[in-house]
Amino acid sequence: MRKGLRIELLDDVITSASSATAATPRALAYIPGAMLLGAAAAGRNWPVEQAFALFQSGALRFDDGLPVDQAGALALPVPMSLHRRKGSDANLADRQGDILDCAACDPAAGFSALRDRSYCTNGHEHVVRSRTSLRTAIDPATGRAAEGQLFGYEALRAGQVFWAGLEGPKDQVDDIAQCLEGEHFLGRSRSAEFGRVRITTVEPWQLSPDGTGETTRYVWFLSDFWAVGSNGLPTARPGAEALATTGTVLWQRSFTRMRRFAPYNAHWHKRAPERDLISRGSVLVLEDCPLPLGLHRFGIGQELGYGLALVSDRPPGEALLALEQPDVPMPDPRPAAGSQTRVVKWLAKMAERDAGGKEIERKVQRDVADLRKYYISARRLKGGQEAGPGRSQWGRLEAGLRNGEKVAALMDTKPWDDRFKAGDKATFKAMLEDRSPERLAHLAKAMLAAMAQEGWPDAD
Template identity: 30%
Template sequence: MKSLHFNVVLDMDVVISERSATTGGHSSLSYLPGACFLGACAVRLYTKLGTKAFDVFHSGAVRFGNAYPIDDEGYPTLPIPLSWHYPKGSASHEGTILLTDNVFNLVHLSSENESKWKKDNVQPKQMREGFFSDTGTIRMPTSSYRLKTAIDRTKGGRAKESQLFGYESLDAGSNWYFSIDFDDEVSPRVLDDISEALTKGHIRIGRSKSAEYGSVDITAAEKPPYRLRPGMEDGVFIYCLSDIALRDPLTGAPTLTPLPTHFGLKEDAQLSREETFIRTRSYTPFNSKRKAHDFERQVVCMGSVIAFRTSSELTQEPLEELQDALDSGIGMYKHDGLGKVLVNPSFLSTEHFEPAPKTALSQIIEVKAEQVAEVQSDQEMLLGWLDSRMILKEIERESLEMVEQWLKVLVPGVRRQKRIAPGKSQWGQLRDVAIRSTSIGDIETALFNEDKGLCTSGISKDAWKTEFYYDNGYISFALFLENVVLKTAKDKDHPGHEYRLLQRVIYLLGNQMPQKLSQEEA
């Protein structure tokens, strides 16, 4: 088996819905599913691969793994095992540090601690969220929630009645990692094509990609994120590194009951329900290419621990052979990142998790010394978060005010020069420029580059050259964007946030002008 490893940086907030329904409450997954990267790769490669496309995207010979967070020091993280519990009323972590003395692995709970819990009337509480690293840190991916409203295009772009909805999204700026596994028969050329497709320029994943969500930057990683070998020999404990979708071997129907045969175990293996900790969920993926839902999937959730007891003697060698056999995944939908498991990982071998020394681990990304700040107090972190939110709110307020003033001159200007002025489609392209950009330079190039700029090339060039009356004189729509819009936004005093303000202004112009022009026609 061959593998490629990648780092992912979210350039924008990313919407990864827990369920594809458009009604009811909306919540986000805490990771990036492998299906997102499969889809982004298929957009760029499906036609190019021709008859090989089925082998790459459907056969399971190529398996796109889920992306999990990288901690603040550059180390990979894994989903919290569901066998980890802590006493209700206490804490499992402090800041980003896992309180290992408070966290018990109930697979190995000692009779002494169990008796003490019963005597003190302590209730164990399952850890169900977050990711941990071998260094003893815990990572809770941050998310945001935004309310939006659907637009009624039949009424001039006005808001639809009773169509308020919201998106929870993973926050921009976070770092993630994932791997793609290949069967040995997959040609090296295919590996190169997939790597190039994912790393050449920004890609977009998740929901609402046509709006201000979903842009990510992917780079190849030289080091594999982890290579965990079996570390315990008193049973077979399967840790679900991702969701797994199982089928009943007799009927072929989906099942949520793990069987020894699912994991290549001998018939004498028996499921140990007392030592098994699983959660399940069902969901129906939406295929954006076909604009339709796939079949419902019933899965055992990542982080689940499935225990088997066997009468056969267990040693390191057969356990490692079992891990090698399961490295290619189990169950269905392996191409989408499902089915990855670990056999007897070391972090499940003791009652309390024992962090490994950092000298024994490899960082996925190199964190420069000046980037490693001292741990802030809760108050300092809160003040920094509030300050950042205030800046973003100020940018949003200023951008709305500026665009509102410009609309007062742009809309009449287009109306007077209606036949030759930029129309709704040309103004709408400003929105695409803002979405695809990552810097002020990107926006300037997309608008004014002599060979491919929106305002300086192509069939719309003459429309943007059209002049209208502004500030006691005449100015072209292109010069208005360059000398008024861009200059005003760049001159605002927001150190470190100049691009954010300009991007928001361009996005709002591209969103509001077509709506205003539609209202003029209505």
């Protein structure tokens, strides 16, 4: 069974091509399947037997998240066999001799390879947007910026959409799809402002090339390929046996590039074994090959999204234009009628809090003015002696309210019971007992500031 996953980037996501910390590691232009596997594994406390079946047995495969343009068209990694005339900006759709597919013909002078790009089946290039930021490490001993420890990140910019897939037994696919629904954090530096995405289950994408009856096969890799030779060891020069088929690889027409890295495993707190992968976009041409046309998976690490390839009997550039374009259901950028976005709700909450704060400040100013008069009256009743709570009592009240203590316990000293006129409600404690803790906390701060003025309470 196969299901699709639509991944919306709510924040910038760091998809570094290597786990290096020096300089600024380049960002991958897609969401690696390993990130989705990690998010699913961390999403629940899976039993040991179930965790092995889901994430280590290889029965369930997490495809890379490929970019999607604004119209909902899937963008595929450009075949490395495609070359463009130097100085030209022609797309595949209007090649007019400026685009050359060297998987089907000899290279020509004046052409350069198209690399690190994504093309939709309409032949137009899709640019995956990224952003670079420079940061400094924090010294844990001082909590300040560490001297001379600058580092950078290149991240995929928020607002983009990617389309991934799950493939495996129905019960496993359903469990993982349910686990991945909603918001998650992917990539590096997830504890900072990076990595937040929203994942939604959608229909899976399919690519079915038309056949011409030829026996030549063009294997175009849509993800990195972890190839294994006949001796069972990884290889950079795979033969037909690495694709579980027969035939002869035409290396003069094939185009491959290697990528070597050692991923960092956060659970182990160390790097995993180094991997030598044939990069996505590589093209292998096989002669007299019986491979069926369509999508296939080859090599090891398929649970991480490795080895996904499109097999066609046409050159990759021609096959790309002949594919039927799968369309991703795109999220509506506008909120539904009557609904509020998270930003609107936050702004409304801030406005409400500001309005409430201003109202409390107005009431506190009136309280301070009244208390000034009450202090003067209380001193007259005591024959000019000090009366009412002093700065130490107001300071204790302010600190106690900040720590969540009860108001009654904070006003249990004698100065709060001083009277400023005749009557049961004419004490400082009785005057303040109907104030809310929030208002009392503001009042305590205001009284400490007022009593610090020279000549209090007579000075106005």
